[in-house]
Amino acid sequence: MRRDLTALFDPASVAVLGASDDPAKYGHAVASQALRAPGRRPVHLVNRRGGTVLGRTAATSLTGIGEPVGLVVISVPQAAFEDSVEEALSCGAKAIVGITAGFAETGEHGLTRQRAIAERVRAAGAVLVGPNCLGIADNTTELYLASDTFTPGAVALLSQSGNLALELQLRLDPYGLGFSRFVSLGNQADVTLVDLVADCAAHEQTRAIAVYAEDFADGRAFAEAAATADKPVVLLTAGRGTASARSAKSHTGALTTSADVVAAACRDAGIHLVHTPREMAAVLAALQERPARGRRVAVFTDGGGHGSIAADAVEAEGLAVPELGADAQRELSGVLWEQSAVGNPVDLAGMGEQDPMSYARSVQALLAADEVDAVLMTGYFGGYAAAEGGLGGAGNVLGAAELDAAHTLAAHLARSPKPLVVQSMYPRSPSCQVLSRAGVPVYEAVEDAARALRALAADPVAGRAGVTPLPTAAAPLTDADYHGTRRLLEAAGVAFPAAREISSEVELLGAAAEFAGPYVLKALHVLHKSDAGGVALGLPDRDALVAAYRTMHARLGAPSYSVEAMADLSDGVELIVGVNRDPRFGPVAMVGLGGVLTETLGDVAFALAPVTAAHAEQLLRGLRAAALLDGVRGRPALDVTAAALAVERITQVAAAHPEIAELEVNPLLVSPSGALALDSRAVLG
Structure with a gap:
């Protein structure tokens, strides 16, 4: 549900708490800007010492104004911020812009204070931008509460950097573009990037939304808001090259980076992802053209x-x-x-x-x-x-x-x-x-x-996959070992070869009697089994299975093993399907060329999970090795439809289990007759 931000962008009156005649103070810059449109709404300047500020009589408190105030800009020392918020709310303020810094960005204590302030503001039915922000401006309502002047235009700029906002203004000028709105995001204690994207999407005078963000907070909600906007969203972000927070106990975890996650979210949501202010300006200029x-x-x-x-x-x-x-x-x-x-x-x-x-x-x-x-x-x-x-x-x-x-x-x-x-x-x-x-x-x-x-x-509608809603959370997975993970995926319709878990040679012989060879033997509870020599393939009969077990157990001493029917690999291609839970964007899926060379080849694609079968097929068709799926050098074409359906089921399971940090099927064997999961792993968060 979109929040009503009318009180923020078109307040009945404005007060600048901390207004100053000292050009070195931010309260001076904001007060100067606020006075640019005194005829649009009452503007009150407040300084604890009273006197005059910018030639106007300053009130010594918000209460001293003597009338309700719609929006209050607070630029005071951080020790006085809470009291200032209380005073603003008591004077009827429905919107607060917190310039003051010293909260979540300073550590846990500051975060605790910030959360308490945000709760107090929401309880009063008000909204808060910041704290630790540089102000806001709305050229369409003559609201000027930032330190700088922004050229009027049709671009809404939501930024965590003031200097980048100024650079973007310089770069847009040659194209004749300007801003409908500017919002410095600050710490997003209450009003978030998601709230602002949704509101700007509904703002009649805004034709495009430009975002510079270092902290998405709820990245998935941001992607959803952008996907449902009927206006282009252009994103510039920093830190994409660093690895995201993860356990890295699977190929999926090792290969997934913040850059992959952000790019996948942007592609799915139809967001234009750019890398520099110059590129952002170029794209914004282009978006004024017909597609x-x-x-x-x-x-x-x-x-x-x-x-x-x-x-x-x-x-x-x-x-x-x-x-x-x-x-x-x-x-x-x-x-x-x-x-x-x-x-x-x-x-x-x-x-x-x-x-x-x-x-x-x-x-x-x-x-x-x-x-x-x-x-x-x-x-x-x-x-x-x-x-x-x-x-x-x-x-x-x-x-x-x-x-x-x-x-x-x-x-x-x-x-x-x-x-x-x-x-x-x-x-x-x-x-x-x-x-x-x-x-x-x-x-x-x-x-x-x-x-x-x-x-x-880039088709703004047909070219995007959209953001598939997260399913209702399922009962938590408690048995995340190899066979427990298999059972979870099999229940969702993912096909596996016949398999039995054994912990002795007697149980091994019993498993061999249940299904015919050739067999596969896997050592369980061993990280990256293939690298550790914990997988033996193509064991033709019971004697070969027993010999492999004795050798492997003497070397690894694993607590248990899995005996499985050997799949026919002759006409198949091995894929990998994994889901890694990102702290900002939630479950993120990876599909690509699988098997033991997954990390070496790196032929993978990413998407927000869960992934529909139709989207999964698009991802598979976009791989560098996609030609293998249609058959090469006389080999038959593979059942890509079955592979895509398996991707849908695997990613749906992972998305329904928030306790799973990583879920991986590697390899997923795709053959002309279907798709078969040959190995799986789950890592609980």
Whole structure:
């Protein structure tokens, strides 16, 4: 259920507690900003010493204002914070912005204080941003309660860094973008990132949500909120390269990192994951454009070098630069001269200097081609009309013609369903500004333009798997040994070979009589059995089984062993299916090429668990070794449907058992006739 944050973003009145005339104090900066719109709502400045602040009479307390206050910004020493919160609530405040630091970020004692404050605020029916935050701003309601001014626009910025917010503003400025809202997340004691994403998704004046987060708190809830938003969410985060908290007692634990988890959550939820402020700005600029219908890009240039580099950059983003068909090439040949290349990349080969309108005619032809989903124009366009540095400067004949071409392009794009992205050596030239005003993102770097195309090619609905809800928690697993785990998975419909647990040679002979060989013998309660020599395969008969048992037991002395029917491996491929419980995102599934080479090959994919069978098949088809599933060199195709169903069942079990830190089936043998789990392991948290 979405929280009502009206009191936060559009309060009836505002008070700044800790307002100051001292420019070195944060209360001075916030008070200065608050006074930018005194006509929108009453703004009260409060300083314990009284007097005047910024030329206005300051109250000595919130109570001294003499009337209820809707929102209170608290910027006081941390020892006085609790009393200030109490005073704000007693004065009717329904929203508090806590600038004061010194709480959860300082350790357990600070966390305890912070939790008590948040509970008090919620009990009063109010909301709290922070503490330890840098304020908020809402340009749509003229609410300015941060230390800096943010250019108005349609991007809501939710950030754990003030400096990164300022850098993003500088990087968005060339694209003509600004902010609808800015919220410094702080410690998220009460109002969380999830609350803010949900509220900004419903905010009419916000078209995109930008997030910089170091601590997601409830990462899964964040992914769910983004997945249900009807607006793009762009995420920049730090610390993705460090290993997540885990026991690392399985291949799944050893291979799963924070980077994998965040990337999987973003892909499933349809979040645009970026790595730098510059990339975030590039993607946000692109998202003002119409989306592409597919991943096929036509590269159009006025120089071979620019075209080749751009094509490489586009393909590096996972997009295609296909050769144009005969009809499209014939159409282009009709508007270009003989030496122009029309295959893709399409190269004017100098024609632009003779006729700048050739840019417009070529782009129009490319946008009309059936085999093209988007166009990247790269190179010199903009240089003819550039004020300086171009082939003659402003006012020259070529410059005027280039401006005409830009206006022609802008008019055509208004009727085209396909996007155009531009990289120019002169991105701020008059011609490029014409395109920018028409909604075309113009980039200085070709890698930014290519990244923009990837953002436009990501279908905001069909391209996301979504976040499957967690199932109701099942009765806790108490027997997490090898056969206990097998029984749990078998009850969920996962197929295993026949097996019996034994602890003596007599029991071994009894198991051998229950099913025919060949046999497998496994030493139980041994970590990574294969590496320890605790697995013997293909034992043809009872005598071979007994001999293997005696040798293995003399060497390992395991308390028990498993005797199993040997599966037919001849036409199968071994996969791994694992689930690792992340402290922020909950259960995370891993599927990939399995067996003893799992960690060596590292051909794996991740998703938030549980995973549906349809999503599981997508993950399997995306592996580097996916061709093996369809049969190679005369081998039959495998039953991928059965493998995907097994993934669904395994991940559903793990998601229903929060006490399981890791659950792994390795290998899962996929053959032409089905899927069979050959080994499993569970680690309790």
